[in-house]
Structure formats: structure tokens, C-alpha cells
Amino acid sequence: MDLISNPFSPGAGAPPPELVGRSQILEQADILMARVQRHRAEQSLMLTGLRGVGKTVLLTEIARRTRAAGYHTISIEAHTGKNLAALLIPPLRELLYDLNRVAGLSHKAKQALAVLRGFVNALRIKVSEVEFSLDIEPQVGTADSGDLEADLPRLFQTVAEAVLEQQGLLVLLIDEVQYLSKLEFSALIMAMHRMQQQQLPLVLIGAGLPILPALAGQSKSYAERLFTYPQVGPLSAADVALALQDPAKEAGASFTESALQEIFRITNGYPYFVQEWGYVSWNCAPHTPITLQDVQIATPLATQRLDSNFFRVRFDRLTPGERTFLRAMADLGTGPYRFGDIVLVRAVEHSALSPVRAKMIKEGMIYSPAHGFLDFTVPLFDEFLRRTIPDPLDTAMV
Ligand SMILES: Nc1ncnc2c1ncn2[C@@H]1O[C@H](COP(=O)(O)OP(=O)(O)OP(=O)(O)O)[C@@H](O)[C@H]1O
Ligand SMILES: [Mg+2]
The missing domain is CATH 1.10.8 (Helicase, Ruva Protein; domain 3)
Structure with a gap:
């Protein structure tokens, strides 16, 4: 049939012609925003799911609804090549200038710009990749210690107060949260804790791989009370x-x-x-x-x-050792896989495979759905491996 009128859209983050099966999560997001704007406590959302289940298109849809409701949004995507501060500073600057413009001489927005300037100064070396200018004097002594865990909560507080002054709500959308460093994730959790304690109008809606709840829990024990983790799964x-x-x-x-x-x-x-x-x-x-x-x-x-x-x-990003490990998983059929069984397929010591496992978990290739078990973060990757490498001992050849 006519190729040009083909309505389907396979691709990373490509909005589908019809977003189905997600009304519950969208409703949860709407309730979260409406409650926080009315100064009621509500847990932030961390959407979790495998590769290609539709986390990014959900965040995009939430951002669209957020803007349509008249709230402010900031959307960023974490990745290992750029730090969180560098990703946040340009959209925060834009937001604060906007707030300042709308309100004429907004005291809080001006103050927040001065605090942002101090925050940038303190982290200057780390955010040097950001093209940045702020024609305002820094506020000395606030969010400028250079310690992200201290500064980020303080910065969020000042920004949220500026938003509150105009009865607004700021929705921060972060994709690929699992790529934040330990320190960044911890600082973000602490910042959101502060928002909740002070009932400030800043909500976080994140998305990432199923490893997120474990990462958050390891970082701060109170994280489990700060976030809910709706699962984005396959469709019925x-x-x-x-x-x-x-x-x-x-x-x-x-x-x-x-x-x-x-x-x-x-x-x-x-x-x-x-x-x-x-x-x-x-x-x-x-x-x-x-x-x-x-x-x-x-x-x-x-x-x-x-x-x-x-x-x-x-597959192309994997080292030969990682390919062999993953092919051994695929040899066991469909997941989840017991780590002990993978070790048996490879006929090596536990200790020989542990570093490879840790590296692939960190890179988001595999995750641990339960203690002692592993699975692929890419659906049907086991079938792909068996198709591409019929013999599990042949990985070096591919
Ligand atoms: N609810 C849905 N209904 C129909 N199609 C969808 C739905 N959600 C996602 N898709 C389609 O699935 C594909 C993958 O979506 P998306 O890139 O958002 O996934 P993802 O979870 O962010 O993946 P990754 O973890 O690789 O970033 C896109 O082509 C998108 O159009
Ligand atoms: Mg995505």
C-alpha cells in the first residue's frame, strides 16, 4: 500500500499515531500535578520499563499535557557524557527569565537568578561545556558551596519559591534517570525531599530502566516514600x-x-x-x-x-566478554536467568563473571529483577542472540 501514508512510527521516542494502554499512568501524573499545585503532599513518579516500551513517548505526552494545563516544564535526558547541573542550568535560566518577565519586577525570580549564578560559579569547572551567561550578580552563600547534595536542594527551593510566587507549578521531566551518577541521583532525591517537606510546587516525573527503584533505595532509604514507580509494560x-x-x-x-x-x-x-x-x-x-x-x-x-x-x-557496543556472557544467558531460553546457571553454561568461576555482570548492569544492558537473577533490558534480546549467534561458543566470530 501507499508508503507515504503509512501511519506507523517505529523509532526511539517517535510519538505513536495512537498512544494506547497508558491512561492510568497519565491520570496518575495529572493527579500528582493538581495535588501539588494545591499544596497537598504527593509522591513523584518514576516510570520504569524495558527498552522500547514507550517511556519517552509517555514523558513527551505528559509534558504536552503539562503545558496545556498552563504549568511550567523542564525536560532533560540524563546521559553519562554530561553532568546533571550542566543539563539543568540552561532550562532553569530560561524559566527564571520568563518568570521575571511575566511578573515585571519579580523579587523571587530575580533572587533565584542570583542564586543560580552562584550555583554556576561554584560548579564552574564541571559545567564549562554549557554556553552560559547571566547578567546578574551572584548571591553569595546560597547554593554555591560546590557540594551538589547541599546546593541542588537549595537551588530547587529558590526556584520553586519563585514559581510559587506566581501560583505556578514546575514539572521536571527526566528521561534515562539510571544514567545519573550516584552523587547526582542522591542530590536529586534530597532536593525532592526538600520540595515535599516544604510543600513547594516542583514535581519530578522521571523515567528509566527497571533498576531505578533499587538505585534510589541504595542512595537514600527514604526514597521509597518519595517516589512511586509505575511500570510501563507490554500492551494487552x-x-x-x-x-x-x-x-x-x-x-x-x-x-x-x-x-x-x-x-x-x-x-x-x-x-x-x-x-x-x-x-x-x-x-x-x-x-x-x-x-x-x-x-x-x-x-x-x-x-x-x-x-x-x-x-x-x-550488540555492537558490547565487548567480546560481554557478548559471551549474554549469549550464555540466551542459551538458557527466556529470562529471568539465575546467575548461577549462567556461570554453569560458561563453565567458569563466579568471580570471573561478576565484573562483567556489574559493568553491564551499570550500562543498562541487563538488570536484576530479583536477588540472584538477571534479565535483559531489551525485550526479545535472547531470541536475537540465538538467531545471530547460533553456537554459544562462537561469539568472537560475530
Ligand atoms: N502506548 C503506546 N502505543 C503505541 N505505540 C507506542 C506506545 N508507546 C510507545 N510506542 C512506540 O514504541 C516505540 C518506542 O517508544 P519509546 O522510544 O518511547 O520507548 P522507550 O521506553 O523510551 O525506549 P528506550 O528505553 O529505548 O528509550 C516508538 O516507536 C513509539 O511510537
Ligand atoms: Mg526512551
């Missing part, structure tokens, strides 16, 4: 049908019932794969409706596309 059969049928109908076509069931069966309801199968099936179908046979023709092509991008980019 009914939601997969909606995600495919509605956009197809809007574009003047449709799927047969058996085509929808086949896509659900193959993708296990994982949103990225649903978009991919929708996209390729549409392109393979000679005309509407898109049938089971069209989906069957599309399957090897969709698999090949996933293998050469979604899975491949992750």
Missing part, C-alpha cells in the same frame, strides 16, 4: 489491536482480526515491535485489508530491520 492484545487498527482506519485501511492476533503473538505486545510490524505489514500488503498472510510476509523483513538497527546498535 486489545491495546495492540487498537494501536494498529485505529491509525490504519484513519488512513483509509484496516487489519483483519487474524492479522492483529498474529502481530500480538509475534511482538508479545512490546510497543516498539508493534509499530515495526504495523509499518512493515502496511508496506507489504498489496491492498486493504491487511491480512494474516501480509503479516507473515512482513515478518522476516521486520525481523531483519530490528536485527540491523534496534538490536544491532546495542
Whole structure:
């Protein structure tokens, strides 16, 4: 069918034609914002889920709703190459200048700009990569000690007070939270603790891999009372049908019932794969409706596309030792996998594999769903590994 009118959108963070199955989380976010604005205590949200389940598109949708409700938003994505302060400073500066403009001579916004200036000065070396100018004198002695755990809560407090002065609400959206350093995560938790204690109008909605609750708990024991962790999981059969049928109908076509069931069966309801199968099936179908046979023709092509991008980019980043480890996991079938069993497949000592395991957990390739167990953070990665490396002893060849 017509390639140009294909409505499906496989891709990282690519908004789907229809965002299905997430109304509960969206409602939770709406309630959080409305409560905090009315000075009621509410836990911040940390959305957790595997790769490609739709965390980023959910954050984007929450940001859209936030702006539509007239709240302020700041959206950042954590990554290992840039520190949290450097990511936060430019949007905070923009927000404070905006607040200052709207309110004419806003005392609190001006004060917050001076505090931000002091914060920047104290961290100058670490944020040198930020193009930054503030034509205001720093406020000496506030949020400028250079110790992030002390300064970030103080900075958030000053910013939130400026927001409060105008009866506003600031929603801070952070994607890929697991990539914050230990110190940054701890400072962020302490800052949010301060917001809650003082009932200030700043809420955090984060997203990241399922390792987040463990990381937060290790950092501060009170973190479990600060955050709730809604799980972003695979879609139900009914939601997969909606995600495919509605956009197809809007574009003047449709799927047969058996085509929808086949896509659900193959993708296990994982949103990225649903978009991919929708996209390729549409392109393979000679005309509407898109049938089971069209989906069957599309399957090897969709698999090949996933293998050469979604899975491949992750695989290419791995060292030979990591590949061997992961292939040993895949040899055990579908996860979760007992660490002891992986050790047995490799026929080596526990201690030989522990550092590889720790590094891959840190990089977000695998996670521990329960004590002593491991699983892939990329859905269906085990199948990819078995397809790509038929013999578990052959990883060096790929
Ligand atoms: N609720 C949904 N309904 C339909 N399609 C969805 C839904 N959520 C996500 N998608 C699609 O799934 C794909 C992956 O979404 P997204 O990039 O947000 O996932 P992610 O969880 O952020 O992945 P990663 O951990 O790799 O960053 C996109 O193509 C998106 O359009
Ligand atoms: Mg994402």
C-alpha cells in the first residue's frame, strides 16, 4: 500500500499515531500535578520499563499535557557524557527569565537568578561545556558551596519559591534517570525531599530502566516514600489491536482480526515491535485489508530491520566478554536467568563473571529483577542472540 501514508512510527521516542494502554499512568501524573499545585503532599513518579516500551513517548505526552494545563516544564535526558547541573542550568535560566518577565519586577525570580549564578560559579569547572551567561550578580552563600547534595536542594527551593510566587507549578521531566551518577541521583532525591517537606510546587516525573527503584533505595532509604514507580509494560492484545487498527482506519485501511492476533503473538505486545510490524505489514500488503498472510510476509523483513538497527546498535557496543556472557544467558531460553546457571553454561568461576555482570548492569544492558537473577533490558534480546549467534561458543566470530 501507499508508503507515504503509512501511519506507523517505529523509532526511539517517535510519538505513536495512537498512544494506547497508558491512561492510568497519565491520570496518575495529572493527579500528582493538581495535588501539588494545591499544596497537598504527593509522591513523584518514576516510570520504569524495558527498552522500547514507550517511556519517552509517555514523558513527551505528559509534558504536552503539562503545558496545556498552563504549568511550567523542564525536560532533560540524563546521559553519562554530561553532568546533571550542566543539563539543568540552561532550562532553569530560561524559566527564571520568563518568570521575571511575566511578573515585571519579580523579587523571587530575580533572587533565584542570583542564586543560580552562584550555583554556576561554584560548579564552574564541571559545567564549562554549557554556553552560559547571566547578567546578574551572584548571591553569595546560597547554593554555591560546590557540594551538589547541599546546593541542588537549595537551588530547587529558590526556584520553586519563585514559581510559587506566581501560583505556578514546575514539572521536571527526566528521561534515562539510571544514567545519573550516584552523587547526582542522591542530590536529586534530597532536593525532592526538600520540595515535599516544604510543600513547594516542583514535581519530578522521571523515567528509566527497571533498576531505578533499587538505585534510589541504595542512595537514600527514604526514597521509597518519595517516589512511586509505575511500570510501563507490554500492551494487552486489545491495546495492540487498537494501536494498529485505529491509525490504519484513519488512513483509509484496516487489519483483519487474524492479522492483529498474529502481530500480538509475534511482538508479545512490546510497543516498539508493534509499530515495526504495523509499518512493515502496511508496506507489504498489496491492498486493504491487511491480512494474516501480509503479516507473515512482513515478518522476516521486520525481523531483519530490528536485527540491523534496534538490536544491532546495542550488540555492537558490547565487548567480546560481554557478548559471551549474554549469549550464555540466551542459551538458557527466556529470562529471568539465575546467575548461577549462567556461570554453569560458561563453565567458569563466579568471580570471573561478576565484573562483567556489574559493568553491564551499570550500562543498562541487563538488570536484576530479583536477588540472584538477571534479565535483559531489551525485550526479545535472547531470541536475537540465538538467531545471530547460533553456537554459544562462537561469539568472537560475530
Ligand atoms: N502506548 C503506546 N502505543 C503505541 N505505540 C507506542 C506506545 N508507546 C510507545 N510506542 C512506540 O514504541 C516505540 C518506542 O517508544 P519509546 O522510544 O518511547 O520507548 P522507550 O521506553 O523510551 O525506549 P528506550 O528505553 O529505548 O528509550 C516508538 O516507536 C513509539 O511510537
Ligand atoms: Mg526512551
